[in-house]
Amino acid sequence: MAEQASIAEATMTGEGVRRRDFINIAAVSFAGVGGLAALYPLISQMAPSADVLAESSTEIDISAIAPGQAIKAVWRKQPVFIRNLTPEEISAAEKVDVSTLRDPETLEKRTTAGKTNWLITMGVCTHLGCVPLGAGEGEVKGEFGGYFCPCHGSVYDTAARIRKGPAPKNLEVPPHEFSSDTVVKIG
Known part of the structure; x- marks a missing residue:
């Protein structure tokens, strides 16, 4: 009976509640750490691999490309055409x-300002x-005078815009910027 009285007295003073709170906090913390440990491999496997990151951008020296070439x-394992118009x-x-084009875009919109002679498109x-x-x-x-697709006969003009054939859109212009007058960074 004395034991029960001391337990009741400890509960009233708050010592038992503090111990229970500590156990609850420790259990929740342990579960949280375990949950994060389980989720980390699942989330990290969705990140791009090193070979993909290496191909996310490429720099190309364009100094040797003469006008008309x-x-x-x-x-990204796809061909890119770089033309010096x-x-x-x-x-x-x-x-x-x-307004007569199937996919209306001006040459100015398809090239970089100040570098309208450089047309860069996906091949x-x-x-x-x-x-x-x-x-x-x-x-x-x-x-x-642009590009010709031998598979189904699509014909593109000098600005790589679709002019004839079954292709629905112009050749895509990838994101690019000129690092200098002779180097372009794609991606």
């Missing part, structure tokens, strides 16, 4: 009535993902 580069190609692209046809011709030396450029 184009090169093919690779960004001639003044004639620029004027031909600017003469086109944009993937917007119809079914084939690689158009026209960036390599001696390749067929199509009737508008």
Whole structure:
């Protein structure tokens, strides 16, 4: 009986409540740490791998590309066309009535301000993902002097805008910036 009285007295003074609170806080803390330990691997596996991060951007030296020439580069395992437009190609692209185009975009919108002679586009046809011709030396450029997709006959002009064929959109312009006059960073 004396024991029960001392337990009742301890409860009334708050010592028993403090011990119980401590056990509850410790249990919740332990469960929280365990939950975080279980979630960390699940969340971290969703992050991009090192090889993907390495390909997230690429720098390309464009100093050797003469006016009228184009090169093919690779960004995110996809081809990229970099073309140094001639003044004639620029004027031909600017003469086109944009309202007549399937995907209306001006050359100015597709190039960087102050660098309108540099056209940088993805080398993937917007119809079914084939690689158009026209960036390599001696390749067929199509009737508008830009790119020609041999798979289904899409034809792009000098500004890589769709002019003929089944492709629904212009060749995509990837995010890019000029690090200097001779280096462009894609991505």
